[in-house]
Amino acid sequence: MLKVSNLxxxxxxxxxxxxxxxHISIGEIFGxxxxxxxxxxxxxxxxxxxxxxxxxxxxxxxxxxxPDRTGLRHKLGVVPQExxxxxxxxxxxxxRFWGRLYDLSGNALKGRIHxxxxxxxxxxxxxxxxxxxxxxxxxxxxxxAGLLHRPALLLLDEPTVGIDPQGRHNxxxxxREIAAQGTTILYxxxxxxxAEALCDRLAIIDHGRILAMGxxxxxxxxxxxxxxxxxxxxxxxxxxxxxTSRFAHLKIESQKERELLLSFSTAERAGDIIEAxxxxxxxIENLQIKEPSLDSAFIKLTGRExxx
Amino acid sequence: MWILxxxxxxxxxxxxxxxxFLIAVPIVLSSLMGLxxxxxxxxxxxxxxxxxxxxHDDSLLSGLxxxxxxxxxxxxxxxxxxxxxxxxxxxxEQDKAAALLIIPAGFSDSLLALTPTExxxxxxxxxxxxxxxxxxxxxILAEAADxxxxxxxxxxxxxxxxxxxxERMTDATMAAIAVMINQxxxxxxxxxxxxxxxxxxxxxxxxxSNNSNKSLFASTLCGIATMCLFFILNGLAVDYFRExxxxxxxxxxxxxxxxxxxxxxxxxxxxxxxxxSFLAVWSLAFFVWRIPIPLSQVLPFxxxxxxxxxxxxxxxxxxxSLVRSRSQAAAIIPALIIVFALLGGAMIPIQALPPFFERLxxxxxxxxxxxxxxxxxxxxxxxxxxxxHIMILILLSIACPTLSLLLQRRRILR
Numbered sequence: 001m002l003k004v005s006n007l008x009x010x011x012x013x014x015x016x017x018x019x020x021x022x023h024i025s026i027g028e029i030f031g032x033x034x035x036x037x038x039x040x041x042x043x044x045x046x047x048x049x050x051x052x053x054x055x056x057x058x059x060x061x062x063x064x065x066x067p068d069r070t071g072l073r074h075k076l077g078v079v080p081q082e083x084x085x086x087x088x089x090x091x092x093x094x095x096r097f098w099g100r101l102y103d104l105s106g107n108a109l110k111g112r113i114h115x116x117x118x119x120x121x122x123x124x125x126x127x128x129x130x131x132x133x134x135x136x137x138x139x140x141x142x143x144x145a146g147l148l149h150r151p152a153l154l155l156l157d158e159p160t161v162g163i164d165p166q167g168r169h170n171x172x173x174x175x176r177e178i179a180a181q182g183t184t185i186l187y188x189x190x191x192x193x194x195a196e197a198l199c200d201r202l203a204i205i206d207h208g209r210i211l212a213m214g215x216x217x218x219x220x221x222x223x224x225x226x227x228x229x230x231x232x233x234x235x236x237x238x239x240x241x242x243x244t245s246r247f248a249h250l251k252i253e254s255q256k257e258r259e260l261l262l263s264f265s266t267a268e269r270a271g272d273i274i275e276a277x278x279x280x281x282x283x284i285e286n287l288q289i290k291e292p293s294l295d296s297a298f299i300k301l302t303g304r305e306x307x308x
Numbered sequence: 309m310w311i312l313x314x315x316x317x318x319x320x321x322x323x324x325x326x327x328x329f330l331i332a333v334p335i336v337l338s339s340l341m342g343l344x345x346x347x348x349x350x351x352x353x354x355x356x357x358x359x360x361x362x363x364h365d366d367s368l369l370s371g372l373x374x375x376x377x378x379x380x381x382x383x384x385x386x387x388x389x390x391x392x393x394x395x396x397x398x399x400x401e402q403d404k405a406a407a408l409l410i411i412p413a414g415f416s417d418s419l420l421a422l423t424p425t426e427x428x429x430x431x432x433x434x435x436x437x438x439x440x441x442x443x444x445x446x447x448i449l450a451e452a453a454d455x456x457x458x459x460x461x462x463x464x465x466x467x468x469x470x471x472x473x474x475e476r477m478t479d480a481t482m483a484a485i486a487v488m489i490n491q492x493x494x495x496x497x498x499x500x501x502x503x504x505x506x507x508x509x510x511x512x513x514x515x516x517s518n519n520s521n522k523s524l525f526a527s528t529l530c531g532i533a534t535m536c537l538f539f540i541l542n543g544l545a546v547d548y549f550r551e552x553x554x555x556x557x558x559x560x561x562x563x564x565x566x567x568x569x570x571x572x573x574x575x576x577x578x579x580x581x582x583x584x585s586f587l588a589v590w591s592l593a594f595f596v597w598r599i600p601i602p603l604s605q606v607l608p609f610x611x612x613x614x615x616x617x618x619x620x621x622x623x624x625x626x627x628x629s630l631v632r633s634r635s636q637a638a639a640i641i642p643a644l645i646i647v648f649a650l651l652g653g654a655m656i657p658i659q660a661l662p663p664f665f666e667r668l669x670x671x672x673x674x675x676x677x678x679x680x681x682x683x684x685x686x687x688x689x690x691x692x693x694x695x696x697h698i699m700i701l702i703l704l705s706i707a708c709p710t711l712s713l714l715l716q717r718r719r720i721l722r
Contacts, residue, residue: 048562070564078562084555086315088323097318100311101563129322145559 001026001184007056016042018208031199032188039208040188077151081158083138087131102149116144136167153184211301228296229262232286312573330543331585334536342597357438358387358405362396367416406438463488526599530681531654533589538645540585541624549634578621616677619701622708629715648672
């Protein structure tokens, strides 16, 4: 369905997307996981033809996508991260406008609008101005506006940002339902649980580079059987070095101000390591252990947690 | 493109307050001007000037001079207060008078003796217009008095000598003076009573007076309406930034719509909205305030409105494609419009500008619009006479949007 080869984009000498390759098969939910500023939205903007890549190629159904080939955009549905709606218009008027941009009209458009309003639970408020909606309702409307023309590939750019857990749950359900109908989805997020819950395959992206790609299991296997210890306090690398020589599988992953990330093989006993830490008199304020997961894989790959 | 345009018009209809407010400004302005000019029944209204006079001479001639300020139109214009000696300056200091005229003691004697004399005029420094009129008027009166005395020098000298030497004039002296006056009248009578050049004074009829006022109204409205059009377009063009900030532009541009169509739809939207507001102002001027326009000038006038609107849309769009943010636009564009309006004769007539700025006026796009409208409405010029105006405005209508389109597309695709 979508093939991205050697895609590169920089803004004023900052490399936003750095020679990335990936492909998405028909019907797949592909997750793009990375912190803010990792290059997810820039990649989406190039896929939907808004940005010209500096290098590389994007193919959709075997056809190369360029900003000038607007016709190919009929196959794409884009749900932007921000609420992109006209607040002075009502939901129906908004959907009618966005539908017409994709050459929908007449009864086909009307029928599709009613169908999606029902699906999103907004049918009763369809004639109310969008500015009177709650943020969750706006999010739902924002999403269905990208589905009007039944796109073959739906690009969802962090669709759950800034909404309450229930609204988030509704959106994830909707995404599953859309995928079940055969739509291919590229889903960008910085929430690990969403990626774990939704995606068939994932790519972990940071500083414009894809660091790992595969199924959840494949990515976890990159970390191996390693768990992560996160320590907060007045501790330096030098304080830990005696412990790394004592425990062969204990490694320092990164240090940032008052935070230290260590990884250790589950072959070691976590209790022994912690006991040794306290015994050596380290000034530990807080200590967390993360079992092998996408989170620990991310930390292993990027040297920081996703919330950074 | 039409879908986008329809959407913008629907948004305008759904939330008309902003647009109505923008249109209200020129409508209110033109209505006020209409009230001032179009229905005036009094012709020119004379200014009212407070004048204080100190008469230290208290003679027949000083009385005549004072009376001159009470005659006919001068009486309407001047509000004369005669005060005692040395009290006049207090009026000036308290801003109660525009000027103080002091007639010195011996004024009459000096005048009759044909020796130099002077009138003292103290002007109020805090006022500008009134004291200048008083100065001019006193100057005219002093000159008139001088002429009268010079023409009647001989009889006046005889009367003066007789009065100084004898308390009562003899019959012979009286007869001699009468002969002298008679001869003087014979010599000067043809000049005084039967002037070779007759001034045929006619009063302007109310109808003509109204037409003159309406011409002034029309001339001013050409400037105000064109300037307001720029401000209206500026208010509407903020939508470029609004759509960007609300990510609706993003959503449009990731759809099959091309950036060209998007930008073009904005031009057309601005053009229609601008033309509607322009027509609203002029409809008011023609149908309510009855500005006269010959039937033959209706088509050139309408064509000029269309060309002015399209060139204004081009200019505003170009400026918007050069500014980087809404706040930058808010700071720069109104100032730029005011400069264009000042140089273009929209606020004050170009002839009133200093020569250097007058030469610069051709660089203001507003100039070509205002001057074109004035020539159509007031000078009844046809389109062929306005070829240069039309060509320049059409050039602006084509060049500015094209350049703006390229800049906007570049910005969008960055």
